[in-house]
Amino acid sequence: MTLLDPTESPASRPPVSAAGRSASPAGRLPRPSSPWLRFAVRRLVGLAAIFGTLLVVSFLIVQLIPGDPAAGIAGANADLADIERLRHELRLDRPIWERFIDYVGGVFSGHLGTSFMYRQPVETIILNRLPFTATIALIGIVVVLLVSIPLGMAIGVATRGGRRKWLDTGFGVITGFLDSVPGYIMASFLVVMFGLGIGLVPLYPPAYTPRFATASFVLPIEAIVIGPICTVSRVVRRETAVVLDNDYMRTARGWRLPALKRHVKWALPNLLTTTLTLSGLILTGMIGGAIIIESVFALPGLGSGIIKAILDRDYPVIQGMVIVIGMIAALVNLLVDVLLGLIDQRTLGGSHVSA
Template structure:
């Protein structure tokens, strides 16, 4: 056999990278279009709200001259197309405007509150994953092949009930029981590590119940797959079968749902932060709506929307890395 017959083709490597390049370009294109829609929608939403934000911020007794001067300084008396172009320019230059209430740059307001919201959402997501995956795997093992009917019924019923209770209502219950009745944990602020417990639990318990159900269903299906039967025929240890073979295949669907749950958790911080007086974006946006501080509201809506879009992109890339065939199937 000649050497040229066995040598790899120089076109093999570029051919393997083409699906990834197309995959990346598609995702980037969708992200850019989605961001443009988000920016335009947030701009339109604020300008369609009835009322004068400057008058609302300065109060009903403010002189007309002061209101007009403030409107001119903020560019609110310009044509709507001019305001839109200025808004787009500000996004590219990092200028999101000025808060009508505090007169601080909106970028400073958001940057001060964003870390608290991110920490709350990330800790809640990690807590949900740490609880849901082992619980779902255990329930899948216990209820496979029709075994453990009562266990399956109790788990399914409990998880449905827990998942349907709003997170802010769970937070109110936790505040009353662990904060007021027992006095074990603080119920406001984020000044200590213990202050994270109740907000994280109230935000994580519902998604954990949903994720555990998905993991259980996937685990039951994977345990009946041919490769698991082959592993059992080889007398492999149960730990190797469940954790080494079944679990990686069962968490693929859970990863997809996990990304959606993380997006929902970020959005869910709005209500939870207000229950626990958490100094994040959620409590800030509610306060800004009440005071009609629309530049701050607009910026926070953009941050939440961009966070959801970026989370979905990260999930898509993670799934593609776990299953590279998905990049080819889209072609």
């Protein structure tokens, strides 16, 4: 007699014909194309659509900003002739459709434009500010996944079957409260508590000291990860409770298999699908949160840069940063989809799943 893997359900096995071979629906053979190939094609088309949308939105959104950039750059003492000359120099006197064509052509040629205020290429300004935002966002994403998944699983295992009600209730209350606090308020609280009060973490460390420069990212990362950790860990706890009640997990417990093997090898992969799907949306929102939190800590990242560009009506900088931030968010979602595909190829959306 052959023992069945507790992780395999009868519904997951393909139907077998009378000849002992797997039967395909309606007698058709499986398509030979790889699910990864179809996934790559769909995602490339999706990224192209997102990029095109960002081009249109980033161009049109600056037209809604009130005021004349030329008048702001020329200053309060400039006369009408100086403003008109500056408008012609910045090509603001040209029709909107003509400016859009020039803008799209410049982007596809690798040039995002020249800053109105600094007279520097926009890509240079973005490259100087991107490391600060990327450091906070990427480290924050890693911290959220490394903390929330084990925490949620531990609470789910400890409260399985209605045990330790006090732990389940306390975990829900604490995470619910912390998750409801906006990121900028959490950042302000951390500044007052650990920066101004205790003085444990320097707020404005000297850039030439590596240890202090690293410490300057501690509070921003803490401020951006607390809420997502609470959200993801609550989802993981709920999914862990559902997975532990499945038949294959009961079978594994009946076989007296080691707890670590049950939870890591069989429970974890099954709860990661739902967890990572929701985490993709949350992690994308963290990029926007990093932009706001940068302003609280006065970090020279994309967040403070785009706010200053809006105040200065620096159209090329606004457009370039909107495109970069939007594509970073799209790439984060793509990375989450790839991880889901590595865990379970059925999430790739193909009808054929390789063994």
